[in-house]
Amino acid sequence: MVAQYKCIRTYVRVCLAGLRGGRRRGQACPPGVKLGYGEASRRTRRPVGNAAMAYWLFKSEPATWSWDQQVAAGAAGTFWNGVRNHLAKKQLMAMQVGEQGFFYHSNEGKAVVGLVEVIRPYYPDHTDETGRFGMVDVRAVKALPRPVTLDAIKADPVLAEMVLVNNSRLSVQPVTEAEWARVCALGGLG
DNA sequence: GCCAACGTTGGC
DNA sequence: GCCAACGTTGGC
16 A cells, blocks of 8 residues: 555655545545544644534525525535625634534525535635635535524524524524524424 | 715515 | 615725
């Protein structure tokens, strides 16, 4: 295995490049190779042993981009472009691959209709001429059996602190674990 | 760096 | 379609 590389240094460099992400090379680093400490933190940019997952909410006007379109995009997902607000950008930048978010229909519908998963971390938004904003890729995970309406969210004391209630204009929002569980329950999941 | 004017979002 | 809330812009 190692012999295919000119030397062990080249081999380790290739492995590290794979770990840093960017494009997947299709091959994990073979076992038995010590990459040294810091591997996990390089992978996740989070302290080792802290696997806390964050939750999010993505707003979209169905006339612009609907849940049905998101579902149709399938496992390959789509980029979530168009964010032009620095607070929303901050949320996008904090997202980790594998984290989930609500898909919320604003204007028409006004309800959480499904769950999405982040499948690519923050990278530049090619539709932003200023070059200041970025985006992530998301894919549809599943629809809520029962959409959770804004009215239902506002009526629920557990959800009184949701950003959706208090700063409804923010297009990408953080969601607490308790809020996540509650909305999922109201939607007929879990 | 303040702040008025303006534009946009999104609930109603 | 109205308008409150919020963010951005640009003159000073």
